[in-house]
Amino acid sequence: MPVLTRWIGRFERRLIAVAAIVVGATVLTAVAVALGLMGQSAVRDRTGLLDDAVGRRIALTGAASDVYRALADADATSLNAVVVGPDGVMAEQERFRKDLFDATDALRVATSLAPEGASDDLVRDLTDLLPEYSRLVEAGWVNAATDQPVGTTYLAQASYLARVTLLPLAGQLHGREMAALYDAQSSAGEPPWDVFAVGAVLLGLLVAAQRYLARTTRQRVNGGLVLSTALVLTALVTLGVAVGLAAGHTKDSVNEFEGVVGPLTEARNLGRTADGDGVRILVFPKVGDIANLRGELAAIEDRVTSAKESGGERLDNATTAVEAWRTEVAQRLEPRNPPLTYVERARLIVRTEHPQRLDEVLTEAITRHTTRATGNTAAAARALAGVDTVFLVCVFGAVLSLGWGMWPPIREQY
Amino acid sequence: MRRFLAVLVAVLTLSGCGAVVPTPRPPRERPVVQPEGYRDPAVTFPPVPGCPTPDLSLNPAGLAAGTKLALNRIRHWNGRLVVGLSQTTRLFSSRSLGTGELSGFEVDIARRIASELFGEPLLSDDARLHLVDMPTGGRLYSLDTAENQNARLLRPELLEIPTVDLVISNVKISCTRASSYGLLFSAPYLSTNTGLLVRAGDREVRSPDGLGGRKVCSGTGTTDSSEMIEIRDQQSGSGKPAVIPVSVADTSECLMLLQRGLVDAIYSDILVLEGFRLQDPSTVLLPYRSPGASEAGIAMSDRDPDLVRFVNGVLDEMRSDGSLAAAYDRWFATVPDRLPIPVARYSD
Missing domain, CATH: 3.40.190.10 (Periplasmic binding protein-like II)
Structure with a gap:
């Protein structure tokens, strides 16, 4: 009878030990599978965000910026067309029409690239108003050509529409797309803390399983569990290194966009607005125009300086152009005794090439830095390429090793 | 078979009920763009207080007796007369944006005043006559008066407005304007x-x-x-x-x-x-x-009474030699039932 009792007791202990090993193996397998899926998903999410940034968001942000630039340029050109003299009228009118085409085309691109409904309200408002804007300008030109002062009224109304409604809408569109681009890139560079946490739990469980088996079986070291631990560690390190590299690249890209491209785009937009302000002073002067021009030139200089400090290159020409614009045009428009005549002001405002020069220099710099930022984003995407497969293979190998490591202790119980 | 057909009809009917119905495009209005400061409906502004002698200006006869500070400043120190005008009021004063030329009834008056001031007819590009267009919303701040100097201190943006000797811009003669801006008006040159x-x-x-x-x-x-x-x-x-x-x-x-x-x-x-x-x-x-x-007059600073008397003298001359009427007819001949040019009335 005691023999039977002892035998039953031993059988129970073995059964409990087997059950504990089986349950432990199941838990380890479940956590490993969860880790594999989470890791793969984390890598794919980040790769998706970066591919989306390179393939779509950067182009979308560029289109939104083009809408602003084209409309600000149209504002200046619509007024230039009535003061340049007969030789330049057709060229200015053509440029205005091209600006409107560019703005409409950029809006079309923005609509086709934007996620469903993201900027619908802004694009709709802009497309609603562009035909009316065009009508006002064309009516202004027709009347101004026959020296009818109502032409000036139409142009003033068009310019008011551009400055008070169209440009702020375009600015909002650009701001929204820039913010979405920064968000996407920043999210792609964030470490997958949830994956690391589950990985840490799995490593802890593997170590605990090792110690348990060493205590309850004859095996001092379980090869399967060791290999499984090594593979999980490899998967986590690979993921960490890849995401770290990607984060470095996305950080560079965001810095390039935020610190250089953003301020330069703003400076270019301000330049177009200031150009419009200059001609407005000639066509329908209003109190506050000169202060606006002064403020805009100072703001352009601030943005260019800020871009330089953030790594903007070859911007000295921009600084020179703003400085020349200020000293050769804006400062001469300041109140003086005797006040400038129309002809003197026209000579200053219409003949200056500094606004155009500034626009060219800034466009060149924006293109250069956008290309570099896009390259960094693409490098970030490359850093993550294939990491999801490596991660999954390592974790799958860890699960197999787990099975290989768990079978001998179970068999030992029988 | 009949049962099968009944089931088929029921299924087809139900599937038809669940079919996607195209969403009709919501009706939208064409946006209407209104100018800055448009009011619909218009609102009444506080009534302008009454004025005992709104249209009495300074007699040119008093010019010989008084000092000629403003006239000396314009003729000898500055060597130019600066006149503020509109550039968008057809018949009064409007500019061809292509050529930069100003023309109109008020431009004719400005040229005559300048010619009399410098003692000889002036060509259209003579540097002694400076025609300056006034920014919207600030034409009367362009005169050098104590009231305008205070206003410029309070509102620095007004410093942008050029300083001129005269404003000829269909300015309606009113006591409120005279006291608010520190103005003196010439005798009226237009009634409408x-x-x-x-x-x-x-x-x-x-x-x-x-x-x-x-x-x-x-x-x-x-x-x-x-x-x-x-x-x-x-x-x-x-x-x-x-x-x-x-x-x-x-x-x-x-x-x-x-x-x-x-x-x-x-x-x-x-x-x-x-x-x-x-x-x-x-x-x-x-x-x-x-x-x-209402009557329009030429606005000047209350610091320049000699200039007011001089301008009134020129307007009197233009009335007597018929050039004011000729200019009036030249620019406004097509206006039916227009009022005659008002007579000058002086306070002294």
């Missing part, structure tokens, strides 16, 4: 009353009573706008369909609104309305005239 401009299709309209329920545009804060609001209130009081007064910051915007079909009539100075009519032959200046009349 108010009328209605409509599109040619409305030529049968006789008065504001024919414009019930329709929009009538005037300049914000002007007497014209207040009069139209009063007319509306009278029409409403007597049970007639009332006009809808609307107003804009600059009366010239009313023509654009009329052309775009956003208002149905303009209520303003008939000489200004004639300038609008000439710009748009599809409009008609109605025979309706308001009962009251």
Whole structure:
């Protein structure tokens, strides 16, 4: 009878030990599978965000910026067309029409690239108003050509529409797309803390399983569990290194966009607005125009300086152009005794090439830095390429090793 | 078989009920773009306090006895007369943006004053006459007066307004303006009353009573706008369909609104309305005239009484030699029922 009792007791202990090993193996397998899926998903999410940034968001942000630039340029050109003299009228009118085409085309691109409904309200408002804007300008030109002062009224109304409604809408569109681009890139560079946490739990469980088996079986070291631990560690390190590299690249890209491209785009937009302000002073002067021009030139200089400090290159020409614009045009428009005549002001405002020069220099710099930022984003995407497969293979190998490591202790119980 | 057909019909009917129905496009209105400061309906501004002697200026006869500080400054120190004008009021003073040339009744007056001041006829490009266009919303701040200096201290943006010796820009003579800006007015050079401009299709309209329920545009804060609001209130009081007064910051915007079909009539100075009519032959200046009349004078600083007397002397000469009437006829000949050039009245 005691023999039977002892035998039953031993059988129970073995059964409990087997059950504990089986349950432990199941838990380890479940956590490993969860880790594999989470890791793969984390890598794919980040790769998706970066591919989306390179393939779509950067182009979308560029289109939104083009809408602003084209409309600000149209504002200046619509007024230039009535003061340049007969030789330049057709060229200015053509440029205005091209600006409107560019703005409409950029809006079309923005609509086709934007996620469903993201900027619908802004694009709709802009497309609603562009035909009316065009009508006002064309009516202004027709009347101004026959020296009818109502032409000036139409142009003033068009310019008011551009400055008070169209440009702020375009600015909002650009701001929204820039913010979405920064968000996407920043999210792609964030470490997958949830994956690391589950990985840490799995490593802890593997170590605990090792110690348990060493205590309850004859095996001092379980090869399967060791290999499984090594593979999980490899998967986590690979993921960490890849995401770290990607984060470095996305950080560079965001810095390039935020610190250089953003301020330069703003400076270019301000330049177009200031150009419009200059001609407005000639066509329908209003109190506050000169202060606006002064403020805009100072703001352009601030943005260019800020871009330089953030790594903007070859911007000295921009600084020179703003400085020349200020000293050769804006400062001469300041109140003086005797006040400038129309002809003197026209000579200053219409003949200056500094606004155009500034626009060219800034466009060149924006293109250069956008290309570099896009390259960094693409490098970030490359850093993550294939990491999801490596991660999954390592974790799958860890699960197999787990099975290989768990079978001998179970068999030992029988 | 019958059962099968019944089931088939039921299934097809139910599947039809669940079919996607195309969403109709929501109805949308074309956006209407209004000018800055557009008011619909127009609102009444505080009434201007009465003025005991609004149109009495300084007699040119007093010039010989007094000092000639302003005249000496213009002739000898500055060597130029700076005149502030509008560049967008056809017939009064408007600029060809292509050539930069200014022309109009008020430009003729400015040239004559300058010629008399420097003692010889001036060519159109003579540097001794500086014609400066005034920024919207600030023309009377351009005179060098104590009141304007205080205003410039309080509102630094006013420093942008160029300083001029005279403003000839259809400025209606009023005591409020004189005291607010520290001005002195010349004797009036123009007298006018108010009328209605409509599109040619409305030529049968006789008065504001024919414009019930329709929009009538005037300049914000002007007497014209207040009069139209009063007319509306009278029409409403007597049970007639009332006009809808609307107003804009600059009366010239009313023509654009009329052309775009956003208002149905303009209520303003008939000489200004004639300038609008000439710009748009599809409009008609109605025979309706308001009962009251207003006079325009040349605005100068109250620090320059000798200049006021001198300008009045030039205007007197222009009245007596017929050149003021000739210029008036030259620019406003097409205006029916226009008032004659007012006589000069002096306080001393």
